[in-house]
Amino acid sequence: MPIDSLKFIVWLSALLVALFLVLSPLYLLIKYALSDSSSINTGGSPIPLWPYHITTRTFLYLFSDRQFYSVIINSIVIALGTVSLSMILGVPAAYVLARYRLPGRKLIILGLISVRLFPDIASIIPIAEFFIRLNLQNTYTGVILAHTLLALPYVIFIGMSAFESIPNDLEQQATVMGANGFQIFFSILLPLAIPGLAAAALYTFLLSWDEFIFSYFLLGLGKISTLTLYLKQKLSYSPPQNLLATISVCLSVPVIVFSLLLQKYMTAGITSGSVK
Amino acid sequence: MADVVVKGISKYFGDHQVISTLDLEVKSGEFVTLLGPSGCGKTTLLRMIAGLEKIDKGDLYIGGRRYNDIPAQRRHVAMVFQSYALFPHMSVYDNIRFGLKIRKAGKEEIKRKCAWALSLLNLDGIESRLPREISGGQRQRVALARALVLDPEVLLLDEPLSNLDTTLRDKAMEELKRIHRQVGKTILYVSHNQVEAMTMSDRIALLNAGRLEQYDTPRTVYDEPRTLFSASFIGSPAMNIFEGQIEHEDDVMGVSTPIGFFVFDKEAALRTQAMAGSAVTVGIRPQNIARADHYAARRYSDTMVTLNVELVQSLGDRSLVVGRGENDTVIRFLVTREDDIGPGQRLPVFIDGRKIHLFDPLRRTNLFSK
Numbered sequence: 001m002p003i004d005s006l007k008f009i010v011w012l013s014a015l016l017v018a019l020f021l022v023l024s025p026l027y028l029l030i031k032y033a034l035s036d037s038s039s040i041n042t043g044g045s046p047i048p049l050w051p052y053h054i055t056t057r058t059f060l061y062l063f064s065d066r067q068f069y070s071v072i073i074n075s076i077v078i079a080l081g082t083v084s085l086s087m088i089l090g091v092p093a094a095y096v097l098a099r100y101r102l103p104g105r106k107l108i109i110l111g112l113i114s115v116r117l118f119p120d121i122a123s124i125i126p127i128a129e130f131f132i133r134l135n136l137q138n139t140y141t142g143v144i145l146a147h148t149l150l151a152l153p154y155v156i157f158i159g160m161s162a163f164e165s166i167p168n169d170l171e172q173q174a175t176v177m178g179a180n181g182f183q184i185f186f187s188i189l190l191p192l193a194i195p196g197l198a199a200a201a202l203y204t205f206l207l208s209w210d211e212f213i214f215s216y217f218l219l220g221l222g223k224i225s226t227l228t229l230y231l232k233q234k235l236s237y238s239p240p241q242n243l244l245a246t247i248s249v250c251l252s253v254p255v256i257v258f259s260l261l262l263q264k265y266m267t268a269g270i271t272s273g274s275v276k
Numbered sequence: 277m278a279d280v281v282v283k284g285i286s287k288y289f290g291d292h293q294v295i296s297t298l299d300l301e302v303k304s305g306e307f308v309t310l311l312g313p314s315g316c317g318k319t320t321l322l323r324m325i326a327g328l329e330k331i332d333k334g335d336l337y338i339g340g341r342r343y344n345d346i347p348a349q350r351r352h353v354a355m356v357f358q359s360y361a362l363f364p365h366m367s368v369y370d371n372i373r374f375g376l377k378i379r380k381a382g383k384e385e386i387k388r389k390c391a392w393a394l395s396l397l398n399l400d401g402i403e404s405r406l407p408r409e410i411s412g413g414q415r416q417r418v419a420l421a422r423a424l425v426l427d428p429e430v431l432l433l434d435e436p437l438s439n440l441d442t443t444l445r446d447k448a449m450e451e452l453k454r455i456h457r458q459v460g461k462t463i464l465y466v467s468h469n470q471v472e473a474m475t476m477s478d479r480i481a482l483l484n485a486g487r488l489e490q491y492d493t494p495r496t497v498y499d500e501p502r503t504l505f506s507a508s509f510i511g512s513p514a515m516n517i518f519e520g521q522i523e524h525e526d527d528v529m530g531v532s533t534p535i536g537f538f539v540f541d542k543e544a545a546l547r548t549q550a551m552a553g554s555a556v557t558v559g560i561r562p563q564n565i566a567r568a569d570h571y572a573a574r575r576y577s578d579t580m581v582t583l584n585v586e587l588v589q590s591l592g593d594r595s596l597v598v599g600r601g602e603n604d605t606v607i608r609f610l611v612t613r614e615d616d617i618g619p620g621q622r623l624p625v626f627i628d629g630r631k632i633h634l635f636d637p638l639r640r641t642n643l644f645s646k
Binding site for chain 2: 167169170172173174175176177178179180183187188191192
């Protein structure tokens with residue numbers, strides 16, 4: 001057998017294994033969400049591989065739960081708050097770090113990512129304690145601030161590379177034409193950085209949307225609940241797996257949709273034609 | 277329109293001095309090319325005039341006003357970058373309009389000036405295209421339109437033609453000259469290309485290692501190079517350079533070199549009277565060397581030199597011949613393409629002694645310039 005087709009078969013099998021590993025939990029999740037209880041609690045006989053008795057009952061049940069709507073709205077509010085705050089803080093920081101040779105630039109960057117150097121479960125203890133002292137537990141502000149802490153390093157890093165990809169000549173050209181710093185930032189740099197910044201914003205939204213540990217410690221199972229906390233809450237009552245699977249599907253849909261959008265935004269070549 | 281005066285300007289990048297006490301005066305409406313090899317400081321000088329680089333020492337005057345401390349935004353200069361630096365997210369029209377909008381020009385004024393610039397540079401019809409949708413030549417013209425529309429006192433151009441292919445470049449040169457005649461702006465043009473400098477400039481400022489080597493009209497720079505650098509940088513193919521010694525021979529003043537003795541004309545003889553015996557560097561342009569058999573008679577000033585042809589390179593209508601004379605002296609000269617010359621041939625040539633340039637071998641300056 002020629003080497004090339006042997007290579008092809010090896011690659012193909014590796015690809016199929018990887019695909020199986022990635023897709024099978026997803027398949028099970030969807031299968032569970034669509035199955036009725038009797039096809040999951042089979043009383044000892046093996047659970048069938050294919051969904052039978054396909055039903056949307058769990059979805060209908062979920063959609064009739066008023067708490068479900070309130071947690072979705074909470075999750076959206078917190079995610080949008082996190083996006084706004086991280087962008088307002090992160091974009092100017094990214095610009096400054098990308099464009100100016102600040103003394104201690106590397107140290108600043110290290111400081112910014114330090115939160116992410118520790119496992120979330122380790123860093124949340126001091127953060128939660130600190131937030132509680134500031135009376136930020138069980139508040140939107142608190143959880144938005146906490147999520148911003150997590151998102152900011154990503155926003156700054158993605159933002160930095162977005163600004164760095166804009167040729168310096170454009171700024172200098174605008175300067176010679178009489179534009180001041182603000183005019184240059186808003187009419188030249190920001191429009192050109194938009195694709196990168198949009199990606200950062202989407203990423204931040206998703207990060208907040210499916211964040212669990214920080215939300216759990218700051219909100220507990222109190223008044224304000226998010227979708228991830230709702231899932232945890234249902235989990236503690238040992239409910240039917242098909243309900244859990246349904247909640248998980250609802251949690252995943254925006255992630256999948258936004259990830260696809262993100263890919264579209266990651267288009268290269270927006271600055272082509274400006275220099276050379 | 278304004279004149280530009282550079283007085284004793286120096287510039288350092290760290291410990292490295294890129295420009296050392298440079299003086300330059302550009303008259304109002306003049307087209308001056310800053311010419312030199314890469315790293316000679318020409319772009320740095322241009323950027324200092326634009327306000328993009330700090331002036332470390334010396335003074336800059338534009339229109340009689342000291343400009344050192346005026347920020348780039350408030351200088352009445354426009355600059356075209358080598359990269360053109362068109363704003364990629366703006367249409368051609370928005371690019372051209374940008375500076376006027378920043379300067380808060382009225383709607384009518386913007387419309388009038390943009391229309392003027394578009395037609396001056398033949399850009400009508402592509403106003404709404406994005407920079408990535410137009411050709412290299414068009415981008416170069418948009419960059420120029422964007423600068424001219426601001427009606428600057430001085431127009432700074434940083435190698436604007438270096439990204440164009442040869443045919444486009446020739447066209448762009450003609451166009452740039454036409455525009456200069458039409459708008460009469462003071463233009464400072466940076467280039468490393470001597471053809472661009474020769475064709476377009478009123479005067480050439482030749483820079484080398486941060487110093488001004490020569491500042492003259494293209495003709496003077498070509499005919500009377502002040503330094504050995506000028507002599508070897510300007511002119512194509514490059515000047516032949518070899519060593520020699522000023523001598524009296526049979527009552528005739530001249531220079532003796534490894535390839536022969538060249539007779540001075542009256543003036544050169546007079547000026548070198550006291551220098552007999554001193555070493556000199558000799559330069560002769562390939563254009564001043566001709567095949568001996570093409571002359572009906574040898575002139576008094578001609579010296580016949582026999583060369584071994586090593587290489588013949590076609591330049592189209594002419595060919596460049598690389599020959600080797602006595603003592604391994606390499607001599608380049610031109611022949612017409614009808615001349616049937618090939619490597620290995622022995623070829624007698626006439627070198628006109630009146631056309632040779634003499635340089636001080638130590639100071640590397642022209643012996644005859646002040």
